[in-house]
Amino acid sequence: MNKDLILREKLALQRTILANQSTFLAFLRTSMYFLIAGISIKNLTSLKFGLYIEFIFILISFVLFLIGIVNYLRQKSKILESEQHIGDYKIEYESTPI
Numbered sequence: 001m002n003k004d005l006i007l008r009e010k011l012a013l014q015r016t017i018l019a020n021q022s023t024f025l026a027f028l029r030t031s032m033y034f035l036i037a038g039i040s041i042k043n044l045t046s047l048k049f050g051l052y053i054e055f056i057f058i059l060i061s062f063v064l065f066l067i068g069i070v071n072y073l074r075q076k077s078k079i080l081e082s083e084q085h086i087g088d089y090k091i092e093y094e095s096t097p098i
Contacts, residue, residue, distance in 0.1 A: 013083055020075045027068025034061035 038057025042050055 013079065016079055020072060020079065023075075024068050024072040027064055027071065031061045031065040031068065034058070034064060 034057050038054045038061060041054045041057060
């Protein structure tokens with residue numbers, strides 16, 4: 001079995017894991033921006049419907065956070081599922097009919 005192929009696959013898997021984590025952190029950061037905007041909008045405006053705008057921003061924040069969690073967990077399960085296939089190429093190659 002080609003050990004370089006397995007090493008390359010494992011390194012690619014690590015890059016994928018790190019990309020998944022950074023995507024989750026991006027969702028978290030954006031969610032926090034909306035939360036801060038929602039909290040501070042009350043102080044900046046004297047509009048009658050400022051409370052509604054504040055509520056909308058906070059709601060968007062929580063929705064983005066939930067989407068980020070769901071996306072992270074879904075991708076994590078796919079990554080773990082693909083991890084078991086590392087090094088199976090020789091088995092697949094030998095089992096295919098000519």
